Amino acid sequence: MSLAAPARALIQPGAEEALILLKGVWKVFKMPSGTFEALKNINLSIRAGEFVSVTGKSGSGKSTLVNMITGIDRPTRGEVRVNGTLLNTLSEGALSVWRGHNLGIVFQFFQLLPMLSVLENVMLPMDFCNRYDPAERESRAMDLLKMVGLEKVAHKLPAALSGGQQQCAAIARALANDPPILVADEPTGNLDSRTAAHVMAIFTDLVAHGKTLVMVTHDLSLAQQAHRVLVISDGELIHPAIVATWPHLSHAAMRHLNRHLHDLRLPPGAELPPSRGVLVLEGSLQPGTTRPRPRLHLEPLAAGAWHLFERPEEAGHFRAGPEGAWVLRWDESAWERLRQDAPDVVTTLQSHRGGQA
Template identity: 60%
Template sequence: MLGKWLSGLVSVDLPPPLQTKAAVELAAVRKIYTTGAGEFEALKGIDLTVNAGEFVAVVGKSGSGKSTLINMITGIDRPTGGEVWVAGTPVHTLTENQIAVWRGRTVGVVFQFFQLLPTLTVLENVMLPMDFCNMYGLLERQKRALSLLEMVGVHEQAHKLPGNLSGGQQQRVAIARSLANDPPLLVADEPTGNLDSKTASAVLDFFKELARQGKTILMVTHDNDLAGRSGRIITVYDGQVVAAETPERVSHV
């Protein structure tokens, strides 16, 4: 049953992406939630452009709208109004099935709590996105997964279950999994929140190296010191982008 469902998803046609230098473009994006107390406007007409190869930190207090903003970009949620373009694809126009396939191929997501499947080995966890999107040949998937695990320094853990790894090792596996389909955009939601300072610093160094190689990195963080190691800091307040500055300019404000 699962195989038929996956087959149906990978056969979904996606609109051809437009050629653009921007990795992410948001135009007048609004998001309104209906609650028992009435309507709540989480995003208030956001305009934002992130160029390919940028390493951007998104900061803001709890409830500022930064998580909703990331959900718009990853297609996890839909805008009430406005347009969301990622890697030349109009995400706001995609169907649910199209979004599932598009996200698997275009966006790598790294979560604070790793979200590794506990009953699959580390190697199987990294191979899963390739299986889901039918990317690469069957033999190439294992080879690629092992290569990614080596790149993040945990290839010797490949045949262990995630529960047998430290938090830092699990986060490295999660990063490897996010890169499985070679997506142009990597979104990290508080990726260092459960890591010690040394491991968190190593993760940031790896993100910077990925950006140098051409990946676009969007990182949500509460840690101003970590945000300061990005190439640009986007500050969200009350559903609006109130600043988009380099760390150097932020440090002098």
């Protein structure tokens, strides 16, 4: 089994404050034909109150990533810490109890118990976790159903409801114990566009009121409603700056960029090392007073800007601005590896040579 790491994905600044933190997470499944690496060196932080969407092709690792966060599955290697708890250390029983108090999970196929009424389905998590006084549970469940517009069907069985109504009931159930985190795995996958928009409106309102939401979806238009879009490709988490800067590229092309760009923090006034290309994440790069060629015109590069250099030494005519700079860059060797691995990506970049995300 080889765990050769691809280029690391992003842990945001302030990761120590994250509500959800994955560090060096691998998931390897043993198959009859050998091993399958479903997740490869995932590093990710999500802060409280964030709405994060996870998108990618079927089999890319989206659901496996979410299963790490919920504790439904365990990493082969690495750490998963959610709301201060290191999930790797919990037994199955302790995980079940922890999950009931910290997570609300919304599934694509609703997962409502067919023999219980909608109201009883929403009350069930409270009964399981003994979270509220028994006398309060029915009124709390009814309040949640009112919030999602289902108070009039509270006493019906799930089979009597439309697909959209069942999903709204599932959202109410996920909120039963007032968890800080909601995880939704393809929550609109079986809904028409109008009902999907209603579900998204509920999610947006919940985030506005302080919930943290992680949503897996194939629908890019829905994914873009989140604060942050995570793209996973072949088990690798693509750096968000790559997704934002080159959204037109295929996921395979993004994956190549992810493997060859390396981050660098520059203190104020520090010179950019020889580079073939740079993408500014934070701060700015300012051109110096000298020019590598008399007619070469250099513009300041603000956060979100990227630029390719014809020669690596031209990068040395940029310095970090007064606030410093955090950049992704290609050195000469990384650029040559990219040229060998993905010449079409290099051609695409060279056709523009620079721009703003």
